[in-house]
Amino acid sequence: MDKKTIFSGAQPTGYPHLGNYLGAFKNWSSLQDEYNCLYCVVDLHAITVRQVPAELRKASRNLLALYIACGLNPEKNIVYIQSHYTGHAELAWILNCFTYMGELGRMTQFKDKSSKGDTNINAGLFNYPVLQAADILLFGTHLVPVGEDQRQHLELARDVAIRFNNIYGDVFTVPEPYIAKSGAKIKSVTHPERKMSKSDEESSQIILLDAPDVVMRKFKRAVTDSETEIRYDVENKPGVSSLLEIYANTRGISMDDTLVEFDGKNYGYLKTAVGEAVVDIIINPIQARFNELSANPDYLDKVLKENAEKAAYIGNKILRKVKKKVGFIV
Numbered sequence: 290m291d292k293k294t295i296f297s298g299a300q301p302t303g304y305p306h307l308g309n310y311l312g313a314f315k316n317w318s319s320l321q322d323e324y325n326c327l328y329c330v331v332d333l334h335a336i337t338v339r340q341v342p343a344e345l346r347k348a349s350r351n352l353l354a355l356y357i358a359c360g361l362n363p364e365k366n367i368v369y370i371q372s373h374y375t376g377h378a379e380l381a382w383i384l385n386c387f388t389y390m391g392e393l394g395r396m397t398q399f400k401d402k403s404s405k406g407d408t409n410i411n412a413g414l415f416n417y418p419v420l421q422a423a424d425i426l427l428f429g430t431h432l433v434p435v436g437e438d439q440r441q442h443l444e445l446a447r448d449v450a451i452r453f454n455n456i457y458g459d460v461f462t463v464p465e466p467y468i469a470k471s472g473a474k475i476k477s478v479t480h481p482e483r484k485m486s487k488s489d490e491e492s493s494q495i496i497l498l499d500a501p502d503v504v505m506r507k508f509k510r511a512v513t514d515s516e517t518e519i520r521y522d523v524e525n526k527p528g529v530s531s532l533l534e535i536y537a538n539t540r541g542i543s544m545d546d547t548l549v550e551f552d553g554k555n556y557g558y559l560k561t562a563v564g565e566a567v568v569d570i571i572i573n574p575i576q577a578r579f580n581e582l583s584a585n586p587d588y589l590d591k592v593l594k595e596n597a598e599k600a601a602y603i604g605n606k607i608l609r610k611v612k613k614k615v616g617f618i619v
């Protein structure tokens with residue numbers, strides 16, 4: 290009863306990768322006993338970019354199955370699809386009226402996306418962080434486990450909550466980000482100075498559903514540097530440092546212990562060791578469970594339906610309060 294609430298989500302676009310896992314999904318599983326958790330497949334967010342309908346449907350189911358395959362217990366956590374509960378969109382509209390254009394214009398993710406020359410710079414893309422704030426605030430969320438790239442969106446959610454509360458009293462819980470020290474910004478394997486991103490070429494991402502030999506090959510081709518010494522130095526040796534970080538995080542050991550393991554070894558040895566650790570500890574177990582779930586669509590349908598109902602039950606309490614406060618007849 291006294292447990293605090295966690296909310297987080299991921300977009301059902303592209304293929305979930307090692308960054309999503311180490312930055313988000315892995316932490317979600319580790320928090321599931323201590324908190325009441327809601328983990329959402331945010332398909333409303335996904336349509337800010339044009340999607341092929343049948344592919345989006347498939348990606349949403351697959352992502353939900355992947356959440357479970359990554360260790361989330363659907364009996365203990367509310368794992369569901371955003372569009373199955375209309376409360377998200379309703380609260381987002383209300384919060385739009387409490388968010389300033391200037392705030393949204395400052396969001397780096399919007400600036401990045403809108404500067405890439407795409408012609409479809411729609412209002413949904415601009416308002417994206419408001420929907421994200423609604424996701425979070427709808428459930429009285431205390432903690433939001435995400436990767437580093439979501440920090441600014443969480444700041445906005447906090448600002449909007451505080452603004453609303455200042456006008457209407459304590460309606461929203463002001464959420465805190467939970468950004469782990471390790472894994473919050475996993476780097477691209479081909480461009481280790483930038484984060485691993487779904488929008489980059491596939492060779493730069495370790496995709497959770499890649500075949501194990503593909504994962505090994507991608508690690509073996511990982512970009513390092515022209516030196517030979519294995520040392521943790523993010524600024525001067527981003528590629529090697531990223532491999533070391535992935536290894537330490539995957540094995541759950543400290544950087545000091547990791548460096549001892551690779552003392553005197555060469556880059557080839559490091560790449561193989563990282564690839565093997567990721568395949569054995571992450572890729573193989575996730576894929577085995579994912580394949581089991583994919584073979585049982587009825588089970589997934591049941592999870593989808595039951596969990597959306599549970600989310601709606603919790604969300605509607607806060608939504609009703611918000612509607613009353615702003616003057617709707619409820």
Ligand code: TYM
Nearest residue numbers: 297298299300308309312313421435436473474475484485
């Ligand atoms: P999305 O789908 O881009 O990413 C899902 C989660 O993965 C994290 N992540 C990373 N972590 C470490 N290294 C990386 N290279 C890396 N790339 C991605 C993200 O930080 C995220 O935690 N806007 C969100 C989805 C969202 C949401 C929410 C999250 C919608 N509503 C409410 C939290 C709460 C997004 O696009 O995540």
